[in-house]
Amino acid sequence: MSVRDTGAVDATFPRARRNQLGYKTVEVEEFLRRARRAYDGRPAPDDDPLDAERIRLTAFSMQKGGYSTSHVDSALERLEDAFAFRERQIASRLHGDEAWLSEARSTAQVVANRLARPEGARFERVSKLAKGYDVGEVDAFADRLTQYFRDGWPIAIDDVRTVVFSAQRGGYREAQVDLVLDAVVDVMLAVR
Known part of the structure; x- marks a missing residue:
């Protein structure tokens, strides 16, 4: 101030x-x-x-x-x-561009493997009594991310940072979905 x-x-x-x-x-x-x-x-x-x-x-x-x-x-x-x-x-400067990009590719592959899982089973689910992220919404966004990684479809980093999912009983475990989204942001920042 x-x-x-x-x-x-x-x-x-x-x-x-x-x-x-x-x-x-x-x-x-x-x-x-x-x-x-x-x-x-x-x-x-x-x-x-x-x-x-x-x-x-x-x-x-x-x-x-x-x-x-x-x-x-x-x-x-x-x-x-x-x-x-x-x-x-x-x-x-310390390790060269190739080392940096290699790490980003490795992270991208881990994320792509997670997103390639079948719909409804991409992440752990919370109990039927607890609320997690809406499975359909997360899977739809995961499909967009798959297109980004596999086909180079455009998606803005802000779309990943600001995505919001509804709550659903028995939904995806929020912490796990958030970790993957953070990894996506890391990859996107690395290849900018």
């Missing part, structure tokens, strides 16, 4: 309305300071390491009148892209 000549505080992101939930501003601001230090190569001694994957997994508490979730999420996606690009540059 910065203070204007008038003394008013200028927020980094637009805020949700006073009665609506947004991200806790203090947490977002601290994370951005930490990310800046990490990106500049000057982390504080007590900073945890930060990379593209950790940025993707970042979550903030909610507060009424906090930062707009859509604006912060968009900024985090751009930040993740910047960190991934820098990580690729460093890995390419």
